[in-house]
Amino acid sequence: MNTLKLLHTADSISTWIGKAFSWLIVVLMVMVMGEVFKRYALNAPTAWIFEASNMLYGTAFMMCGAYTLSQDGHVRGDFFYGSAKPRTQATLDFVLYILFFIPGVIALTWAGWTYAADAIVIREMTNSADAIPLYPFKAIIPFTGFIVLMQGLAEIIRCVVCLKTGDWPPRLKDANEIDVVEQQLSASVYVDEDAKREAIAKAQSIDDEAHQRGGLMGDKK
Numbered sequence: 001m002n003t004l005k006l007l008h009t010a011d012s013i014s015t016w017i018g019k020a021f022s023w024l025i026v027v028l029m030v031m032v033m034g035e036v037f038k039r040y041a042l043n044a045p046t047a048w049i050f051e052a053s054n055m056l057y058g059t060a061f062m063m064c065g066a067y068t069l070s071q072d073g074h075v076r077g078d079f080f081y082g083s084a085k086p087r088t089q090a091t092l093d094f095v096l097y098i099l100f101f102i103p104g105v106i107a108l109t110w111a112g113w114t115y116a117a118d119a120i121v122i123r124e125m126t127n128s129a130d131a132i133p134l135y136p137f138k139a140i141i142p143f144t145g146f147i148v149l150m151q152g153l154a155e156i157i158r159c160v161v162c163l164k165t166g167d168w169p170p171r172l173k174d175a176n177e178i179d180v181v182e183q184q185l186s187a188s189v190y191v192d193e194d195a196k197r198e199a200i201a202k203a204q205s206i207d208d209e210a211h212q213r214g215g216l217m218g219d220k221k
Contacts, residue, residue, distance in 0.1 A: 028060070
């Protein structure tokens with residue numbers, strides 16, 4: 001229970017940070033719409049808008065990485081992982097986390113810290129005609145590395161638990177996704193009939209909830 005609480009704490013932190021920084025997409029959308037209006041309606045383009053949009057998108061992309069990892073949402077390019085047994089999946093994940101993920105993220109955090117520190121010391125600015133501060137964006141890099149490293153360690157603990165018990169510990173789910181059920185159904189190599197029926201019932205339940213929400217929205221309109 002303590003291990004599960006620790007995992008869910010890491011998931012909660014990653015989720016909160018990811019959702020908080022996801023609002024940058026709204027800011028980015030408003031900023032781009034305003035720039036389009038200024039550029040084509042007022043003929044008054046902004047020199048720094050391209051650099052600012054890149055920094056906002058880059059920040060949102062980086063800071064949502066740990067959240068995506070906590071939800072097991074990163075894209076997998078595999079041939080047999082989805083149909084493998086949990087212990088086999090955990091073994092593969094554990095090896096890859098130790099050999100590639102942890103060294104890579106540590107290198108990112110260390111290099112990013114040095115990179116950001118130099119930028120802060122010189123108060124680095126962008127190269128546009130109306131320069132804007134660049135060092136706050138670079139300071140995001142080591143912070144991103146730290147958060148992703150934290151979530152990565154939680155994923156390694158998940159692998160260890162799965163290797164011991166034979167089942168993946170439950171995640172702190174943020175939303176029900178229909179594709180998760182489809183993945184369960186596709187893993188027919190080791191899923192018995194009862195599990196298939198349970199997965200189908202879960203998919204139908206999610207679909208019914210979506211229709212109900214749609215109906216309520218229609219009534220409100």
